[in-house]
Amino acid sequence: xxxxxxxxxxxxxxxxxxxxxxxxxxxxxxxxxxxxxxxxxxxxxxxxxxxxxxxxxxxxxxxxxxxxxxxxxxxxxxxxxxxxxxxxxxxxxxxxxxxxxxxxxxxxxxxxxxxxxxxxxxxxxxxxxxxxxxxxxxxxxxxxxxxxxxxxxxxxxxxxxxxxxxxxxxxxxxxxxxxxxxxxxxxxxxxxxxxxxxxxxxxxxxxxxxxxxxxxxxxxxx
Amino acid sequence: xxxxxxxxxxxxxxxxxxxxxxxxxxxxxxxxxxxxxxxxxxxxxxxxxxxxxxxxxxxxxxxxxxxxxxxxxxxxxxxxxxxxxxxxxxxxxxxxxxxxxxxxxxxxxxxxxxxxxxxxxxxxxxxxxxxxxxxxxxxxxxxxxxxxxxxxxxxxxxxxxxxxxxxxxxxxxxxxxxxxxxxxxxxxxxxxxxxxxxxxxxxxxxxxxxxxxxxxxxxxxxxxxxxxxxxxxxxxxxxxxxxxxxxxxxxxxxxxxxxxxxxxxxxxxxxxxxxxxxxxxxxxxxxxxxxxxxxxxxxxxxxxxxxxxxxxxxxxxxxxxxxxxxxxxxxxxxxxxxxxxxxxxxxxxxxxxxxxxxxxxxxxxxxxxxxxxxxxxxxxxxxxxxxxxxxxxxxxxxxxxxxxxxxxxxxxxxxxxxxxxxxxxxxxxxxxxxxxxxxxxxxxxxxxxxxxxxxxxxxxxxxxxxxxxxxxxxxxxxxxxxxxxxxxxxxxxxx
Numbered sequence: 001x002x003x004x005x006x007x008x009x010x011x012x013x014x015x016x017x018x019x020x021x022x023x024x025x026x027x028x029x030x031x032x033x034x035x036x037x038x039x040x041x042x043x044x045x046x047x048x049x050x051x052x053x054x055x056x057x058x059x060x061x062x063x064x065x066x067x068x069x070x071x072x073x074x075x076x077x078x079x080x081x082x083x084x085x086x087x088x089x090x091x092x093x094x095x096x097x098x099x100x101x102x103x104x105x106x107x108x109x110x111x112x113x114x115x116x117x118x119x120x121x122x123x124x125x126x127x128x129x130x131x132x133x134x135x136x137x138x139x140x141x142x143x144x145x146x147x148x149x150x151x152x153x154x155x156x157x158x159x160x161x162x163x164x165x166x167x168x169x170x171x172x173x174x175x176x177x178x179x180x181x182x183x184x185x186x187x188x189x190x191x192x193x194x195x196x197x198x199x200x201x202x203x204x205x206x207x208x209x210x211x212x213x214x215x216x217x218x219x220x221x222x
Numbered sequence: 223x224x225x226x227x228x229x230x231x232x233x234x235x236x237x238x239x240x241x242x243x244x245x246x247x248x249x250x251x252x253x254x255x256x257x258x259x260x261x262x263x264x265x266x267x268x269x270x271x272x273x274x275x276x277x278x279x280x281x282x283x284x285x286x287x288x289x290x291x292x293x294x295x296x297x298x299x300x301x302x303x304x305x306x307x308x309x310x311x312x313x314x315x316x317x318x319x320x321x322x323x324x325x326x327x328x329x330x331x332x333x334x335x336x337x338x339x340x341x342x343x344x345x346x347x348x349x350x351x352x353x354x355x356x357x358x359x360x361x362x363x364x365x366x367x368x369x370x371x372x373x374x375x376x377x378x379x380x381x382x383x384x385x386x387x388x389x390x391x392x393x394x395x396x397x398x399x400x401x402x403x404x405x406x407x408x409x410x411x412x413x414x415x416x417x418x419x420x421x422x423x424x425x426x427x428x429x430x431x432x433x434x435x436x437x438x439x440x441x442x443x444x445x446x447x448x449x450x451x452x453x454x455x456x457x458x459x460x461x462x463x464x465x466x467x468x469x470x471x472x473x474x475x476x477x478x479x480x481x482x483x484x485x486x487x488x489x490x491x492x493x494x495x496x497x498x499x500x501x502x503x504x505x506x507x508x509x510x511x512x513x514x515x516x517x518x519x520x521x522x523x524x525x526x527x528x529x530x531x532x533x534x535x536x537x538x539x540x541x542x543x544x545x546x547x548x549x550x551x552x553x554x555x556x557x558x559x560x561x562x563x564x565x566x567x568x569x570x571x572x573x574x575x576x577x578x579x580x581x582x583x584x585x586x587x588x589x590x591x592x593x594x595x596x597x598x599x600x601x602x603x604x605x606x607x608x609x610x611x612x613x614x615x616x617x618x619x620x621x622x623x624x625x626x627x628x629x630x631x632x633x634x635x636x637x638x639x640x641x642x643x644x645x646x647x648x649x650x651x652x653x654x655x656x657x658x659x660x661x662x663x664x665x666x667x668x669x670x671x672x673x674x675x676x677x678x679x680x681x682x683x684x685x686x687x688x689x690x691x692x693x694x695x696x697x698x699x700x701x702x703x704x705x706x707x708x709x710x711x712x713x714x715x716x717x
Contacts, residue, residue, distance in 0.1 A: 004702075007687060008694045009484075012703040014715060019482065019704035020687035037483065037703035039304045039327050040717040046475035046709060 002027045012037045055097070062090040069127050076128050091120050106153055107166050110146050114174060117142050132188050140178035140192035147171045147199050165215040175200020227277070231290040235338040235546045239283075239290055239313070240618035245477050245679045246659040247311035250342065252349050252666075253332040253653035254645075260326040261360065266301045268356035269324050273299055276348055278544060282318035283338065288611055292339070299324065304332060307478035308705060309657035309677075312336040324352070330653075331356075337546070342636050342654065343534050344544025353645035362644040464556050466628050467524040469514060469661050471680035474707040479657050479677040482686045483703040488638070488672040490698045498571035500578040503635040503665070506674060507531070508574035509689050510631060510663055511555060517684035521562040527630045528554040531581065535594075538587040549594060551584040552629070553577055570692065632662040639668045661685055681708055 002011050002025035004018040010028065013036045017024055065086060072083065094116060102109035118139045125134035150171050154164065178193035187193055231239070238248040273279050279299070281292040297320050304327035312321055313336045321336040322345075333349045340348070474480055495505035511527050532548045541547055555577060561568055583589065600606060609617075636654055640646060646669075654666040655675035665674045676686045683704070693700050706712050 007690050007700075007702070009690050010699075010701040012701060015704070016714060018702075019711075020683050020690060020702065035328055036715075037330070038308070038481070038705045040706050040712055040715045041305065041307050041478070042717045043709065043712065044476045047473065047477065048475055 058093060059097070062094055065090045066123065069123075072127075074127055074129060079128050087120075087124065091116075094120075106157070107150070107163070107170055110150060111170060111173075114142055114146050118177075132186060135178075135181045136187040136189055137192055139181065140196040143174040143178055144192075144196040144199050147174050147196070150174075165212050166219075168212075171200050226294040228284075228291050228293040230286075231283070231292060231338060232545050236290065236614070237618055237622065238336070238338040240615045241622040242311075242313070243659075245473070246657045247309065247313075248337045248657060249309040249312050249334055250337060250345070250656035250664075251308055251332050251334045251654070252342070252345050253330055253655075254349065254353055254641075254649045254668075255651045255653070256329050256331065256353075257648050257650055259329050260331055262301050262303070262326055264359045265324065265326060265331065265352075265356050268352055268359055269299055269301055271355045272348065272352040275351065276544065278340065279320070279322055279348060281321065281339065283313055283321060283336075284318055285315065285611060288607060288609070288614075290338070290611065293318075295320075301326060303327065304330070307476070308332075308481055308655060309334060309479055313338070322348075332653075337656075340544040341532075341534070341546045341548050342634065343536060343548075344546075346636060346639060347544055350639075350641045350645060353649060354642040357644045357648050362648060464526045465524040466526045466528050466554075467514070467518065467521050467630050468627070469518075469630060469678070469680070469685070471678075471682050473679050474681055475709060477679055478705075478707060479655070479679060480681060480683060480707050481655050481705045482676045482683050483653060483655070484674045484676070484686070484690065484693075485651055485701045485703070486672050486674075486693065486698050488667045488670050491672055491693070494696055494698070495574070498574045500571075500574040502672075503531075503633070504578040504581060505574045506635070506663065506665055507553070507577055507633050508570055509692055510633060510661070510676075510685070511573060511577075512568060512570060512692060513685040513687075513689035514631065514661065515557065515561070515568070516564045516688040518564055520564060521557060523562075525557040525559065525562050526554055527557070528552060528628055529577075530629050530632045532634055533585050533590070535590065538590060549590050551581065553580050555580075626659060629660060631660060632658060633665075634662070635665040637665075637667065639666055641668070 001013075002015065003009065004011055004021065004023050004025055006021050006023040007018060009020075011018060011025055015025055069083070069087065095113060098112045098116065099109060102112060118134070121134040121138040125131065150167050154167050159167075175197045178187075179197040181187050182190055182193040182197075242248040277294060278292070280295050280297060282295045282297070284291055284293050295318075299320055299322070301324045304325040306325075312319070312323065312334065321339040323334045325332040325334065331349075331353065333345055333352070335345045491505070492502060495502045498505060500508075507529055511529070514527060515521060530550050530552055532550050535541075535547045535549055539547075555573065557568070560566060606614075634654075634656065639652055641649055649668060651671040651673055652666050652668040653673050653675060654664040655677050656662060656664050658677045659679065661676065661678040661680075663674050663676045665672065667673065676683070676689070690700050690702065706715065706717075
């Protein structure tokens with residue numbers, strides 16, 4: 001028996017911290033022993049642990065699938081529907097995991113998805129003998145559609161002004177990536193990259209320098 | 223036994239089979255804390271004696287093509303140490319076992335029952351007789367003399383004390399006593415004044431409600447939108463349209479319920495509820511509503527909190543059968559928009575009064591009888607009876623899920639309990655808890671101690687903390703007992 005100063009209640013059993021509020025308990029010396037009102041019953045399983053193991057196993061299998069591709073021939077002729085659907089499934093699973101994990105933070109989810117799709121398509125391009133279709137078409141198209149998605153999100157969701165800054169930064173970054181590819185001369189046709197960069201100029205918020213600075217100083221505080 | 227007694231599962235019980243799941247196996251526990259460490263050997267002997275008097279508790283549940291049915295068995299119940307989490311599953315399809323267990327832990331005796339077998343009141347009768355038999359075997363009570371105490375005279379004396387006609391009652395304690403049909407099939411209603419001492423409510427959130435919803439679906443063919451805004455803001459009177467708030471949280475690692483048991487002097491809470499001019503149940507419900515609101519981090523637009531309350535029908539329609547005999551009523555309260563903020567103070571007494579106003583009209587004998595007759599009528603219709611059981615289960619499950627979406631909480635109050643002597647004198651406090659998919663409390667009071675057990679499948683107990691603080695702020699001395707559910711908490715005691 002002990003007592004919680006925060007809840008002002010007696011706590012039965014041998015708890016060291018209040019089961020309700022987590023405050024450290026003070027032992028009571030009123031003759032009542034530390035009898036446990038409930039037996040401590042061992043866990044039969046831990047759902048959280050099961051999920052974590054399943055998750056790690058599946059991510060491991062996805063990474064192994066990608067690695068295995070390196071051992072197979074890197075030409076268009078050595079590429080069949082089996083390999084394509086295999087990689088497609090692995091990528092889809094990763095996308096689902098990210099979408100679930102980041103479902104509460106849509107800005108981060110968007111950024112992760114764009115990065116993942118970009119990396120996978122570049123790898124795919126490399127495996128099929130590098131025709132630069134990934135940097136010319138896939139990345140600009142994915143970035144461009146994400147910018148549209150973010151613009152819709154900002155309209156639909158109610159968010160704090162600080163978050164606006166974050167989303168504005170995200171769209172700018174999404175527009176700059178294909179532009180970078182263009183400058184580096186990696187692309188075969190400049191049109192998709194240019195279109196994407198043009199879309200990124202659509203403003204999310206009327207520019208308010210002080211707000212941007214305040215948000216940046218918060219986020220980048222050392 | 224070659225010809226075993228059997229009975230189709232009664233009305234309210236079917237829903238428990240359809241609605242049970244890993245989080246909520248539809249098991250409830252009644253407990254008693256004695257003034258000494260329990261002797262398992264004597265408890266076992268007492269259990270055997272008691273089960274002989276309640277043949278229903280020997281029943282196992284079997285599946286027919288159209289219905290579940292209870293069938294008598296010659297299984298012997300065993301008293302076991304309390305080694306499972308509270309309210310662990312009791313019924314496994316295809317493995318017919320007894321539908322109750324008796325456990326002991328230090329000075330506590332627990333009776334866990336699958337809700338399809340009996341309701342809270344029925345289980346309480348059994349536990350009372352079990353404890354009385356145990357204590358007589360221990361040599362307690364007037365003129366007790368070990369095992370001989372189980373003689374005719376003591377038996378009779380005990381029954382007189384319980385004001386139950388044993389001859390009549392024993393016929394009903396068997397498997398076939400279905401109070402629902404007894405009272406409603408022949409459209410017979412005896413209008414008796416409610417007995418406040420036995421004002422008992424049992425532990426079955428949403429159960430009958432769902433069956434009734436199904437009844438209305440089948441009889442009118444109408445489909446209503448799920449998750450709809452409540453039509454009338456119940457007792458609130460403000461008629462705001464608002465969504466029903468539902469509590470979510472991190473589930474316990476193995477889905478066992480998190481139980482937090484609050485014990486407090488019953489007088490102190492009764493004074494508070496009387497000052498507010500409401501019943502104890504309404505006052506406790508208001509406390510829980512406030513606990514949820516204050517721990518919600520803001521209700522947002524879901525400002526309606528809906529509560530399911532089971533009502534013991536024995537108080538209106540006398541029955542000696544321990545089988546399920548209750549109806550569920552729904553209470554709701556819609557907070558004003560500015561009250562969605564957990565920091566805003568809400569008048570607790572006012573809230574309790576508005577809940578009580580919403581409750582009263584729903585629990586008159588006439589209102590309940592009308593609802594239940596409709597339900598029984600459905601059970602007797604040929605069409606639904608011809609639906610195979612698995613399909614019935616599926617339908618009930620769908621309806622139950624829909625009802626669940628419109629409920630925030632469930633409460634259940636067994637009221638003030640008097641046990642048969644010699645148990646009354648040797649039981650210090652009693653406990654009552656139920657497995658739950660949503661935050662729930664079960665209250666029971668005995669020997670001046672009110673025990674309110676909060677259960678939920680969630681790790682966090684913020685709403686209970688708020689209830690405790692509300693009680694403490696009103697001068698109630700609260701004692702808290704909680705189960706350990708996380709790996710970290712169990713590691714503290716080396717498990």
